[in-house]
Amino acid sequence: MNQQETPAALILIFGATGDLAKRKLFPSLYRLYRKGSLSDQFAVIGTARRDWTNDTFRQHVKEAIADSTKQLEQLDAFISHFYYQAHDVSDSSSYRSLKALADRLDDTYSLQGNRLFYLAMAPEFFGTIADHVKADGLTDTNGYNRLVIEKPFGHDLPSAEKLNQQIRQSFEERDIYRIDHYLGKEMVQNIEAIRFANALFEPLWNNRYISNIQVTSSETLGVEERGRYYEKSGALKDMVQNHLMQMVALLAMEPPIKLSTDEIRSEKVKVFRALRPITKENVDQYFVRGQYGSGEIEGEPVKGYRQEVNVDPQSNTETFVAGKLMIDNFRWAGVPFYIRTGKRMPSKSTKIVIQFKDIPMNLYYQPDQPLAPNLLVIHIQPEEGITLHLNAKRAGQHLLTNPVKLSYANNSVDGMNTPEAYEKLLNDALRGDATNFTHWDEVALSWRFVDVISDYWEMKQAAFPNYEAGSTGPKAADELLEKDGFFWWPLSTLEVDVCN
Ligand code: BG6
Numbered sequence: 400m401n402q403q404e405t406p407a408a409l410i411l412i413f414g415a416t417g418d419l420a421k422r423k424l425f426p427s428l429y430r431l432y433r434k435g436s437l438s439d440q441f442a443v444i445g446t447a448r449r450d451w452t453n454d455t456f457r458q459h460v461k462e463a464i465a466d467s468t469k470q471l472e473q474l475d476a477f478i479s480h481f482y483y484q485a486h487d488v489s490d491s492s493s494y495r496s497l498k499a500l501a502d503r504l505d506d507t508y509s510l511q512g513n514r515l516f517y518l519a520m521a522p523e524f525f526g527t528i529a530d531h532v533k534a535d536g537l538t539d540t541n542g543y544n545r546l547v548i549e550k551p552f553g554h555d556l557p558s559a560e561k562l563n564q565q566i567r568q569s570f571e572e573r574d575i576y577r578i579d580h581y582l583g584k585e586m587v588q589n590i591e592a593i594r595f596a597n598a599l600f601e602p603l604w605n606n607r608y609i610s611n612i613q614v615t616s617s618e619t620l621g622v623e624e625r626g627r628y629y630e631k632s633g634a635l636k637d638m639v640q641n642h643l644m645q646m647v648a649l650l651a652m653e654p655p656i657k658l659s660t661d662e663i664r665s666e667k668v669k670v671f672r673a674l675r676p677i678t679k680e681n682v683d684q685y686f687v688r689g690q691y692g693s694g695e696i697e698g699e700p701v702k703g704y705r706q707e708v709n710v711d712p713q714s715n716t717e718t719f720v721a722g723k724l725m726i727d728n729f730r731w732a733g734v735p736f737y738i739r740t741g742k743r744m745p746s747k748s749t750k751i752v753i754q755f756k757d758i759p760m761n762l763y764y765q766p767d768q769p770l771a772p773n774l775l776v777i778h779i780q781p782e783e784g785i786t787l788h789l790n791a792k793r794a795g796q797h798l799l800t801n802p803v804k805l806s807y808a809n810n811s812v813d814g815m816n817t818p819e820a821y822e823k824l825l826n827d828a829l830r831g832d833a834t835n836f837t838h839w840d841e842v843a844l845s846w847r848f849v850d851v852i853s854d855y856w857e858m859k860q861a862a863f864p865n866y867e868a869g870s871t872g873p874k875a876a877d878e879l880l881e882k883d884g885f886f887w888w889p890l891s892t893l894e895v896d897v898c899n
Pocket of ligand 1: 580618637638749
């Protein structure tokens with residue numbers, strides 16, 4: 400095995416005919432294979448209800464890969480590792496046949512009993528599958544048995560607790576890999592390097608020098624064909640409880656004593672523990688919700704959320720959330736972390752803006768006016784990089800300054816595309832590195848935080864729709880910052896020439 404190679408493994412994908420497997424898992428496995436990260440000692444069993452043959456499945460995988468890339472070297476060799484078995488998730492005999500196939504492939508490919516169970520399907524089956532794979536002997540091997548589980552992990556704290564208890568009957572916490580695909584994004588992983596590998600930032604990374612932090616993840620897409628799921632979820636559970644809170648934890652955590660899974664997770668947990676709890680009395684002070692009405696995206700008319708397929712025409716579900724998180728610890732006391740996410744906004748963009756405090760006095764022209772504050776912008780997507788906003792002397796004028804930007808484009812440095820989040824996360828799970836997956840404690844604490852807000856919102860009918868598709872969200876989201884003397888840095892002014 401070369402150093403980059405993952406150990407031999409059997410990957411069992413439950414929900415293998417679904418969208419996630421097609422768009423993310425097959426192309427990611429293929430990229431790992433082409434790069435030599437996946438050795439020849441691997442096999443994939445796809446399962447789902449449909450009555451497919453191995454050949455139908457292989458053809459499906461092939462098409463999924465051809466849709467994702469033009470580089471198709473070694474595709475046939477790769478595909479030959481794929482097997483399919485029709486499966487009924489609640490029937491033990493189905494698992495026994497699966498076990499027979501798994502044991503056979505274990506011998507054929509010398510897989511050393513290593514098994515990765517990837518649940519790429521509706522969450523209501525997670526518990527049942529975890530129960531069966533253990534009870535029906537699929538985990539009786541000499542190798543590792545890991546469970547990779549997609550979001551949503553529950554829909555509130557009690558349901559998450561129940562699911563967790565159920566899967567813990569079959570898998571140890573250290574063998575459970577809860578996916579939050581934002582943690583696989585290159586620039587989200589880069590937050591730690593920016594903070595902990597630079598003498599420049601860490602000394603300033605606190606309430607003495609930072610005035611506020613803004614995390615925005617905006618999308619132009621609407622709810623598409625996911626109305627049924629989204630109606631029960633909304634932006635708070637779909638994006639805030641996981642992706643946005645995870646980014647906040649990485650921005651706010653103390654330096655871990657080393658960059659190991661346990662140390663990083665334990666620092667993130669401390670951030671969640673320090674979050675100022677929201678109560679139902681003060682939700683409106685800290686959180687704002689929105690739902691898009693009809694409008695225009697890139698010049699094209701689009702319908703409102705309530706007119707989307709599988710959405711209640713009176714829906715009270717939010718497609719936009721803005722919030723203010725306070726982290727009541729020594730480092731962050733008094734520094735608001737503003738978060739914002741929404742569908743049908745003007746651009747697809749995830750950015751973090753760290754706004755530094757104004758300098759004590761302005762020696763330049765207009766001494767009574769502060770200079771533009773220094774900003775550190777972390778571009779998560781679609782561009783990847785960082786920009787530092789500074790002030791510099793205007794040429795020829797000794798009393799005037801100009802704003803200048805120092806930009807670093809992450810993905811134009813070595814000319815290669817950064818690996819997709821799923822590619823990295825699959826690679827990590829195969830290698831046994833759980834750092835970029837969420838620990839149960841993080842999941843529980845973040846549900847506890849958002850549950851109060853969602854319970855309150857469920858009880859109160861909102862005056863929806865309250866923002867036009869293609870706009871930056873409801874007015875109340877701007878007021879949330881205005882009352883603190885801040886404003887959202889307009890994403891369009893933060894764009895830089897970093898290429899994708
Ligand atoms: C998913 C949400 O977790 O993240 C989707 O369920 C959302 O609603 C998506 O569109 C956004 O991910 P990305 O990587 O496109 O920013």
